[in-house]
Amino acid sequence: MGRRSPYPEEFRNDAVALFRAAAGRRTYAAVASDIGVTGETLRSWVRQADEQAGRVGGRGRDSEAAESRDEELVRLRAELGRLRKAEKGLEARAGDPAAGGLVFREGDEGMTGRWTFISVHRADFGVQRICRVLRVSRSGFYRWLAGAEARAVRRADDDALVAEIREIHSSHNGTYGVRRVHAELRGFGHTVNRKRVERLMRREGIEGRHLRRRKRTTVPDRLAPTAPDLVRRDFTAGNLDEKWCGDITYVQVGGTWLYLACVLDICSRRVLGYSMATHMRTELVTDALTMAVATRSGRVEGVIFHADRGSQYTSAAFAQVSDHFGIRRSMGRVGSSYDNALAESFWQGLKREALRGALTTVRQARLEIFQWLTYYNTRRRHSSLGYLSPVEFEQQHQRGRRLTLAA
Incomplete structure (x- = not known):
């Protein structure tokens, strides 16, 4: 009998789905680096999934074909929306001479x-x-x-910089604004002024995604025992695994809902555990917490886990799981989003950057959310971390700690 995998089944299944969605356009190593495993590990997961599918037979092929058709329909709708937006330029006055041309028009008085x-x-x-x-x-x-001649040189430099800005903006799915694009350019070794980046992005109409309002989903159980607030809106931590926080959000998928629970390390902002399901029962949050514990190899005794007073977090089952791992529970007040502001901000980022169009299948929603979670951990620059990604921040933090201990 083989050794049990340290990675939860939900994570392995999502990783396999992410690789298959690439449809041969990305290698095992490329996908594996995004999710924080080795290429050989991902290859073995795909092989195991293929073997399991072979044992099950063709019973699931019809449903998979239907889901593929649904995903193609979503893609075509998104493309239609993009083309409609492009047509907005063909309005009244669209045939006017271009600014700076051979004849004057309104706006050429400069x-x-x-x-x-x-x-x-x-x-x-x-x-x-x-x-x-x-x-x-x-x-x-x-x-x-x-x-x-000097202006021609500046224009050439600006054009080259715009090309790099577009590449960065595109590689991050159009989510990066001025500050993160500037941080990415600095990370690549460019000594460029942020105001210049802002000017060029404004000129080219390149912008990041903005915040959108979201519904409040916490349903408190006023009869359940609660835990004290050990965080008190102080969402900072000097060390990894000192404080965690978690929350639940929802995503509309066709005529139903997909619920997502996450656990974040407050020090590094890294997503340590997550769980997705079409229900909002207590196992949604216990599965996310269990994955977070597995990410830290079980060494989590004394960690503070902060959440709101939703019924899932005040349940006896969640308290039992927390006590089993030696995790200290902490809860904010009822109806105060500021008491769990870090998790609220994380959800805003997810919905702003990852969930941009209509989702028709749970499979498609899971894939897009999982892809963003892995991107968030390994590549997305975080302003509170000095514009490092959570994984990069943890690596630097651990290197600094080792050097301190060696000294």
Whole structure:
């Protein structure tokens, strides 16, 4: 009998689904690096899943084909929405001459437009005559003309920087705003001013995703015993596994709901455990907590776990699991999102960045959420971590701790 995997079954199944969704476009090693395992480990999970599917036979093929059709329909709807947005440029005045062209139009009154017009028509009418008509000085025009080479160099530099900005923006699914794009550029070794990045992104219409309002889902059980608030809105920690926090959110999938519970390390903001299900029973939060414990190899005694007073977190079953691992429970007040602000902020990021379109199948929703969770841990730069990803922050934190102990 083989050794039991330290990774929960839910995590393994989602990892296999993520690899299969790549449809051969990404290697085992590439997908595995995103989720924090080795390529050989992921390969073995895929092989085991294939063997299990072979034992089950073809009973699930019809449902898989239906889900594939649903996913294709979602993709086509998203493409239709993108094309409709692109058509918005074909409105009234869309046929007007472009700014800076050979003729004036409203908005061309700036000096650059005037200098360009003089430069284009000076052979026909002469610089002096055009400057007199436009009421500008010839010396100003010649100074502008002398700086043409320097402007061309700046434009070339800006164009090259815009190309990199677009690549960064695209590689992060259009979620990064000015600050994170700037941090990514600095991470690549560029010494570029943030205001310049902001100017170019504004000029090109490149922007990150903004916050959206969300519904409150906590349903407290007022008769259940509660735990004291050991965090008191202090969402900072000096060490890993000092404080954790968790919460539940929901995602609409067609005519039903998919519920998601997560556990985050307050020090590193890393997602240590998660669970997704079409119900909101207590095992949703106990499964997420169990995965978090497995991520830390079981060494979690004394960790403070902070949550709201939802019935799942005040239940006897959750208290029993917490006590079993030596985890100290902490709870905020009823109806106060600020008492669990870190988890609330995390959900806003998830819904802003990952769930951008309509979801029609639970399989599709699980895949998109799992893909974002792994991206969040390994690649997404976090402002409170000095624009490092949670995994990078943990690695630096542990290296610094080892050096301190060695000294």
